[in-house]
Amino acid sequence: MSIEHAHLPSSSDGPLPRRALVIAAVMTALIVAFFVLREHWGHVAGYWPYLLLLACPAMHLFHGHGGHGHDGGHRTGGDRPAAERE
Numbered sequence: 001m002s003i004e005h006a007h008l009p010s011s012s013d014g015p016l017p018r019r020a021l022v023i024a025a026v027m028t029a030l031i032v033a034f035f036v037l038r039e040h041w042g043h044v045a046g047y048w049p050y051l052l053l054l055a056c057p058a059m060h061l062f063h064g065h066g067g068h069g070h071d072g073g074h075r076t077g078g079d080r081p082a083a084e085r086e
Helices: 018-039 041-045 048-062
Strands: none
Touching: 018 041
């Protein structure tokens, strides 16, 4: 009877997985951003209306354009109107 156990990574297995490093970097960036905003809130608060206005074109630029029902002219034979099939 052989019982196989799942091997959990330990600190002696080598470098940390990439996902753990990404999470650590994101958490560090959030902490730094919190303290920078805390110290400079008076300066940042005056720019909120402008940042909101800049967010609108940025959303249009970087928005994924899929899933809106625009077929982009890619139709199959059964989807075409009768005039186009003849």
